Amino acid sequence: MTEPIEKWREDKAMDRFESKIIRITETGCWIWIGAISSNGYGSFQYMGKRMGAHVASFLIFNGEIPAGKEVCHTCDIRCCVNPYHLFSGTRSENMNDCVRKKRYTPSAAKLTQEMLEDILTSPLRNIDLCRKYGLSKNVVGRARQRLHYTKPLKGFDTEALTAAGIQYRIKGE
Numbered sequence: 001m002t003e004p005i006e007k008w009r010e011d012k013a014m015d016r017f018e019s020k021i022i023r024i025t026e027t028g029c030w031i032w033i034g035a036i037s038s039n040g041y042g043s044f045q046y047m048g049k050r051m052g053a054h055v056a057s058f059l060i061f062n063g064e065i066p067a068g069k070e071v072c073h074t075c076d077i078r079c080c081v082n083p084y085h086l087f088s089g090t091r092s093e094n095m096n097d098c099v100r101k102k103r104y105t106p107s108a109a110k111l112t113q114e115m116l117e118d119i120l121t122s123p124l125r126n127i128d129l130c131r132k133y134g135l136s137k138n139v140v141g142r143a144r145q146r147l148h149y150t151k152p153l154k155g156f157d158t159e160a161l162t163a164a165g166i167q168y169r170i171k172g173e
């Protein structure tokens with residue numbers, strides 16, 4: 001897929017936009033490193049309005065949002081602004097999506113093995129990994145320092161963790 005680069009260049013706001021993203025090669029996600037709202041979406045001033053960075057991205061690259069629709073993600077990353085990862089859907093489609101992906105919770109996300117492996121090999125800063133996965137700073141920091149976990153890492157391949165230098169301790173043992 002070719003990026004609609006001409007349109008990108010037309011708008012000065014796009015330089016601002018582009019300075020606030022990191023492209024993740026493996027997933028294709030464009031991670032927003034600008035302001036993040038409390039709901040986990042990026043925030044961007046565009047056409048005189050403050051809006052979700054993903055909404056701005058949709059408007060710029062995909063065009064108008066059909067009436068009654070909102071901008072949803074095909075990936076699981078709220079702060080992703082890659083227009084190819086966005087689609088317009090109804091609120092209920094968006095909510096279903098959230099529930100299906102189990103990200104409709106106000107609390108920080110739970111570390112998974114995939115996240116952990118990425119965190120240990122990623123060139124991203126801690127703060128950007130927090131944003132990418134919705135994890136707390138504490139969890140990312142500890143993972144990177146390869147500190148032990150006091151909670152059971154349910155569903156984790158503990159042998160792989162040990163091999164990766166992660167020490168863990170099951171609560172109560």
Ligand SMILES: [Zn+2]
Pocket residue numbers: 028029030075076077080081082085
């Ligand atoms: Zn994405």
